[in-house]
Amino acid sequence: MTAPLRPGDPPRLGRYELVGRLGEGGMGNVFLARDPQGRQVAIKVVRPDLSHDDEFRGRFRSEVNRARQVPPFCTAEVLDAEPDHDPPFLVVEYVDGPSLAEVVRRQGPLSPAGLHSMAVGIATALTAIHGAGVIHRDLKPGNVLFALGGVKVIDFGIARAFEATSQHTRTDQVVGTVSYMAPERFDAESSHTVGPAADIFAWGAVVGYAATGRTPFAADSPPATAMRILTQPPDLTGLTGPLRGLVERALAKEPGDRPTARELLDELLTAAGQPAGAAAPAQALPTLRAASDQPAQPAGTADGPPAGAADGAVAAGAVAAGGGNGAPARGRRRWLIGLGVATAVLAVLVPGALFGRQLLAEPDSGAPAVPTGSASGSPATGTAAPTGAPSSGAATSGAAPSGAADTTRAILTGQRRALLHIAEIDRDLSMPFDGVTHVSDGTGPDALFALVPIGVDYMIKSLNPEVDHRPCLGVKVLPEESAALVAAECYPTAATLFEISPVDGTDDKGRPTYQIYNDTYGFVQWSRSRSKIYVEFLGDAPIDTTFSLVDRGPL
Incomplete structure (x- = not known):
């Protein structure tokens, strides 16, 4: 829903005319605008306190370049960015459709068919996002939109620039919504090592919410919710069928125990052909690799970093472009992609990648x-x-x-x-x-x-x-x-x-x-x-x- 501009809001940003407000959050305000051709776009304006931070601007520019590599068929396309503007802003495709949060609030939990379709749509988007080396960091029902033609995931691509700018990152400023944040995100010492596995956890929490109308770790306050995420199993009462097993794996406490976005997508497409009530596969569909490829060491596993790794690599520790439990999410050409129906989906993803x-x-x-x-x-x-x-x-x-x-x-x-x-x-x-x-x-x-x-x-x-x-x-x-x-x-x-x-x-x-x-x-x-x-x-x-x-x- 679009709200009117407030007193003090700029009438223009660069070549864009602002016409309303779409929302606001910890990273800044989001406006509805028109480009010079009259097309509607969404503009995310960065918080003013970061406008003069050279480190942030450099990271913002880097993250925008990454986000532009994401195929736009399942996400809001990144159209433009002005990292040197005061304040910096990002221009993305305007998706005119209700969010998952709005749909569940008005109509209740999704039907089994609608739920599976949504789960596939988000997993497809995450496969594309992770394949471009991007981590969403704030996947939640409000960032999943039902658009003409399918699900669109929005609001990705710049969260890491905020969290990585140390002088502006405090415990109360971590980007994300507590109910959908992975356990590793609550560890202040590892705030810079969050990998794609955190988005997989958020996927599980979002699907659980869409299936039941409540978050899997719902509690009376954000601190209590965080404690449940850290210590308790998810409450998935009401979620049945093949999706339940996948959601449980996605909500594993250890990043290395979660599937990658590719594995999620493969299993969802396989599960679509199973009868209602059938159990989810115990193992992800295998991804074949050439013998010369070596799997990446999972981040955060009990075994620790690889022997002989440089101190800087040990300290950084982030699997920046792959899932927490396997090889990177996107494409060395040596990979022999997928099985069954999943091959058709990746035929769309790989050219964009x-x-x-x-x-x-x-x-x-x-x-x-x-x-x-x-x-x-x-x-x-x-x-x-x-x-x-x-x-x-x-x-x-x-x-x-x-x-x-x-x-x-x-x-x-x-x-x-x-x-x-x-x-x-x-x-x-x-x-x-x-x-x-x-x-x-x-x-x-x-x-x-x-x-x-x-x-x-x-x-x-x-x-x-x-x-x-x-x-x-x-x-x-x-x-x-x-x-x-x-x-x-x-x-x-x-x-x-x-x-x-x-x-x-x-x-x-x-x-x-x-x-x-x-x-x-x-x-x-x-x-x-x-x-x-x-x-x-x-x-x-x-x-x-x-x-x-x-x-x-x-x-």
């Missing part, structure tokens, strides 16, 4: 593409250039060689080895036997890396055979110093996931350059004065270290 990767792989218009093979001008490693590689003369002339864009895309999709060439100093990142990053001339195996796509992020895997287990780069926080890059186990955590985004400019050989950014710790930088690689937030300072990707042949 890979779309952002393709954008990242294309060089900017007019910029020379990344050369392949030894044409980079760096010393050769003894690896033969791939078939069709241009001559060094073609590369150094600045002309875009044939197939260079495809080679760049192959590097970004984890199919080829590469040097991470530091543009500003004409040197290459290396991981020698001591497990700490250095720079080198790119001639040895310590300078070879492979990118491992995880959602919209990457793990950066060393191919140096002299380092045990061929680890990935991870961030380690050093006392009273900037964070360092060190060898870490190849599990997706807040310390091992990096964005690799194109930036303006080229390196010493005319190749397009990229920034490497960790959402929790900041940009990967080179210090001339200290002669070392470090990781740090820059605020409004310009990026002073960029990287190019130099092809070194197939894996």
Whole structure:
């Protein structure tokens, strides 16, 4: 329901005309607006106290970029954002339909068929959201809308920016609604390690509410509700059939005991064909993986972090792009997707998931593409250039060689080895036997890396055979110093996931350059004065270290 604007509300935000209020919450106000073409949109305006916080603006910008990768068929599409506006705001598709909270309040619990359809719709949305590396953090009945054509999940994509901005995050400011918050969200020490499994818990609580008209841990006050979530089993009286078992698993206390969004979707589609009253499957449908894939270590399990993980990776501990009990939610192409009807659903999801990767792989218009093979001008490693590689003369002339864009895309999709060439100093990142990053001339195996796509992020895997287990780069926080890059186990955590985004400019050989950014710790930088690689937030300072990707042949 739309309310009139209040005195003091702005009549416009950027190019949008505000026409009413849709709601308000801990993150800010939501307005109904019109774009220049007259189309209705919803605008979420960030709280004014965050307007001048450089750290928040950087995180807000990062989260918006992630949210734009989510396929919009089951969510409110992200249309625009102004992180530098005062105050910052986010523009999303306006969904004209009642929320689940309104429907249950007016009509009571959903019918069994309507309940299952809604459960599938939300699980589909979470599969897409998690596949883009986003965590919703505030899934609740008010954020599930019944729109023409099906269920739409709204209000995702910027909650992590609020919680991760430490100086503005207190116990009473954690984003979310207590009745739908997972147990790990009440632990102040792990507030930055909340993963997609928290959204699965919220899914279970939302389905329980839709089935019974009450939340599974209902109590007289928020503190009492939180205590029930932490210590008591859910009250699912009235929920029967295959959904009950799935909801019980989703509401497990330990994140690692919950299914992923993909597993939920598979089981829901399978359960749809079971007779009423049949039990839910005891195990999730298997997701086949190539033998080379290793499952991610669950966050928060009793066994603790993987042996040998970097201190920073242990401290961060978040499975940022996957469910709490398995491999990441979205798509390395090595995955052999799904079984039965679920394959048809993922045929819709995967193109959207890979779309952002393709954008990242294309060089900017007019910029020379990344050369392949030894044409980079760096010393050769003894690896033969791939078939069709241009001559060094073609590369150094600045002309875009044939197939260079495809080679760049192959590097970004984890199919080829590469040097991470530091543009500003004409040197290459290396991981020698001591497990700490250095720079080198790119001639040895310590300078070879492979990118491992995880959602919209990457793990950066060393191919140096002299380092045990061929680890990935991870961030380690050093006392009273900037964070360092060190060898870490190849599990997706807040310390091992990096964005690799194109930036303006080229390196010493005319190749397009990229920034490497960790959402929790900041940009990967080179210090001339200290002669070392470090990781740090820059605020409004310009990026002073960029990287190019130099092809070194197939894996």
